[in-house]
Amino acid sequence: MSTRQPSEQSVTYRGDAPGAAVTPIPQLAHDSSSCLNRSKGCLGSATALKRDMPALDPATEVLESCLYPNQELGRLLQCYFNELETFYPCFDRSGYYRRLSQFFIENTTCKNGTTLIPTRPEYLSLAALTCGMACLGAYLGGANQEQMPDHYYASEAWKWHRESHRLLGQMPLWREKPNLDLLRLHLLEVVYMIILQRQGETSRLMAIAVDLAFALKLHNEEAWLELGTHEREHNRMLWWTICFMDRRVALPNGRPILIRAADFAVGLPIPESQLEWMSETSPEVLVSESNDRAIILQWPKPSVRSQAWFSYVLFTAKWSNLVARIWDKFFTPRPVLDNYAVVEDIAMTDVLLLQLRNELPANLLWDPVQLPSLMQLGDVDWNFRMRLIILEVINTLRIRVRIRKSTQRQIDEEVALMTHTGQQPLRTIDAIASDLMDAVALYLGARKRVRPWSTYGSILLVEVASHVLPLNQKLFAMPHYLTAGQRKAISSIMAAHNCLEGIDVKHAAYASEQLSALLQRVYDVSLSTIPASTSSGHQAPELTSDQRLDLTENYSKSFADDSGDGELQPDAWPSPGLDDALA
Numbered sequence: 001m002s003t004r005q006p007s008e009q010s011v012t013y014r015g016d017a018p019g020a021a022v023t024p025i026p027q028l029a030h031d032s033s034s035c036l037n038r039s040k041g042c043l044g045s046a047t048a049l050k051r052d053m054p055a056l057d058p059a060t061e062v063l064e065s066c067l068y069p070n071q072e073l074g075r076l077l078q079c080y081f082n083e084l085e086t087f088y089p090c091f092d093r094s095g096y097y098r099r100l101s102q103f104f105i106e107n108t109t110c111k112n113g114t115t116l117i118p119t120r121p122e123y124l125s126l127a128a129l130t131c132g133m134a135c136l137g138a139y140l141g142g143a144n145q146e147q148m149p150d151h152y153y154a155s156e157a158w159k160w161h162r163e164s165h166r167l168l169g170q171m172p173l174w175r176e177k178p179n180l181d182l183l184r185l186h187l188l189e190v191v192y193m194i195i196l197q198r199q200g201e202t203s204r205l206m207a208i209a210v211d212l213a214f215a216l217k218l219h220n221e222e223a224w225l226e227l228g229t230h231e232r233e234h235n236r237m238l239w240w241t242i243c244f245m246d247r248r249v250a251l252p253n254g255r256p257i258l259i260r261a262a263d264f265a266v267g268l269p270i271p272e273s274q275l276e277w278m279s280e281t282s283p284e285v286l287v288s289e290s291n292d293r294a295i296i297l298q299w300p301k302p303s304v305r306s307q308a309w310f311s312y313v314l315f316t317a318k319w320s321n322l323v324a325r326i327w328d329k330f331f332t333p334r335p336v337l338d339n340y341a342v343v344e345d346i347a348m349t350d351v352l353l354l355q356l357r358n359e360l361p362a363n364l365l366w367d368p369v370q371l372p373s374l375m376q377l378g379d380v381d382w383n384f385r386m387r388l389i390i391l392e393v394i395n396t397l398r399i400r401v402r403i404r405k406s407t408q409r410q411i412d413e414e415v416a417l418m419t420h421t422g423q424q425p426l427r428t429i430d431a432i433a434s435d436l437m438d439a440v441a442l443y444l445g446a447r448k449r450v451r452p453w454s455t456y457g458s459i460l461l462v463e464v465a466s467h468v469l470p471l472n473q474k475l476f477a478m479p480h481y482l483t484a485g486q487r488k489a490i491s492s493i494m495a496a497h498n499c500l501e502g503i504d505v506k507h508a509a510y511a512s513e514q515l516s517a518l519l520q521r522v523y524d525v526s527l528s529t530i531p532a533s534t535s536s537g538h539q540a541p542e543l544t545s546d547q548r549l550d551l552t553e554n555y556s557k558s559f560a561d562d563s564g565d566g567e568l569q570p571d572a573w574p575s576p577g578l579d580d581a582l583a
Contacts, residue, residue: 062109062116063170066163067127067134069104070113074300076134076160079142081302083452084191086382087389089277089313090184090241092234093302099126101297117167121174124167125181131164132188139195141451150506153451161192175212180238183212190245195455195507199253206249210258213242219264233276237313239266243320248393251323251400252463256331261324268317274310303382308363312386315364318356319393326352330401347426349401353394366391368442385453388443392460395436399467402429431485433464434492441492441499454503458511461496465518468493493519 067073085091103126109116117123139157141148164185168174174182186209193202217223218239224232243259250257269277329345357365366387374384440457447453468489493515500512 061119063119065115065117065127067115067131068110068113069297073134076137076142078300078302079137079140080133083140084136088241088245090187090238097299100130105297119170121171121177124171125179128164128167129181129185131160132185135160135164136188136192178212178215183209183216186212187245202249203253203255206246207258209242210246221266230276233273236266236269236273237277240317244316247320247323257327269314278305278310308383311361311364315360315390322352346401350398357394364390366439371442371446384443388439391439392436395432398432399429403467428485430468430489433468434489437461437464437492437496441496445499451505454505455507458500458507462511462514465493465515
């Protein structure tokens with residue numbers, strides 16, 4: 001809805017405390033739940049905008065929006081930064097909050113729970129981005145201290161998503177005149193579509209984000225020379241997050257990566273990057289003074305970035321580089337001419353991943369034994385998720401290279417040959433998948449507040465389980481002939497299913513149903529018969545508790561032959577030169 005800018009700002013009155021003298025302040029602070037507060041004592045330490053509050057041209061076109069600076073928005077943004085942006089960093093947080101505060105205080109008019117936004121691209125793009133952040137924060141449950149039904153979070157997130165799209169729709173030429181806020185918005189949209197499991201939209205939005213990044217010349221750091229150190233290093237952060245998300249979207253969806261190794265010239269994060277990223281402080285208070293009036297805007301402060309966080313970001317950049325380097329070898333549709341060479345290539349990929357893992361500090365390595373005790377000691381939750389994401393991206397890549405370039409049977413034959421010749425055998429898809437599923441289920445079961453990561457964890461469990469069952473389905477009729485790794489994989493799927501049944505989140509319930517259907521297929525085949533209900537095209541009956549017990553007894557007897565806990569073993573492979581590995 002478009003209207004005309006009012007000629008003067010509305011004024012309300014509120015005292016500093018009960019019994020205090022009443023002072024006129026702008027309508028920004030009219031709402032008792034607003035995160036705007038008047039406080040003379042913090043003026044000295046605040047970031048001050050010492051300028052008169054400009055009255056916008058009365059003829060300026062404005063758009064009315066529900067985006068409003070209150071406590072709800074503050075909590076949503078804080079939740080987004082803590083629960084998501086930590087793992088996909090793309091912001092100069094202090095710069096963002098400074099711009100947002102200036103947006104509300106000086107560039108717009110806030111009145112009666114709504115904000116009148118001038119229809120200028122820089123204002124609309126910042127407002128749309130903020131709504132996108134609020135969308136993800138709402139889905140993750142950031143605005144409510146009490147536990148609400150799952151549909152409440154989904155509904156609140158969708159409202160912010162619609163508002164973001166409405167604001168973006170007022171910028172018809174945004175693709176011709178992009179900016180960094182529009183790029184960040186599309187990265188957020190990618191994450192939201194992953195949550196909604198819309199693969200087509202995920203790939204489309206990722207392509208737009210990559211196109212915007214190239215249009216803004218983020219792919220070439222030579223184009224940043226005129227920028228200051230702070231801006232250059234945050235461009236570096238944003239670029240490597242784009243690369244990381246590109247690979248994470250491509251691998252599970254069977255799509256090509258959009259950024260190849262030869263397409264960019266951006267160095268890995270350096271000590272200067274660490275200094276700039278970790279020295280920034282999110283301003284708690286922003287003040288504008290004019291005519292003896294003070295407007296003070298205070299936002300909840302996000303979590304502090306740590307040394308472990310920087311090591312995590314550096315790992316994701318190196319992992320993204322590795323995926324680009326091996327892509328043509330494993331993920332192009334060229335025919336496989338030499339199965340033994342394929343196995344050697346897979347082994348070399350394991351070597352490279354092992355080297356990446358060995359560069360990590362100990363506090364970023366997944367340790368299931370220490371998890372419960374560390375949680376009891378109050379270790380920050382996102383530390384666990386960084387460890388789990390690292391474990392996940394390493395092992396999902398190991399699974400993907402095994403699937404794309406050879407069948408499990410071919411790999412097993414070559415593993416037998418390597419074992420016969422005295423070489424260290426490869427770990428199988430079953431063993432890797434089992435370890436990853438166990439880690440995810442352990443984390444979800446140990447957490448008290450599961451919402452922020454349960455959606456992705458649920459999707460991941462189904463994805464990994466789906467790689468295991470089709471490969472071994474013909475063997476399930478003869479469970480005594482299964483390897484320990486194959487039996488352990490079935491046991492891990494059952495454990496994951498039981499874990500998901502205890503999580504009151506829509507995606508967890510849906511994932512539980514999918515795993516139940518997969519296990520039903522195992523049970524049907526293990527009976528060496530197809531039930532009449534499935535042969536006639538009807539849905540198979542749900543697995544009963546007795547049937548699950550039978551499966552447990554059949555497939556979980558002995559795992560002595562399969563060593564390892566999902567981590568790459570330090571002594572598993574020799575250390576050939578990296579140049580030879582990817583020649």
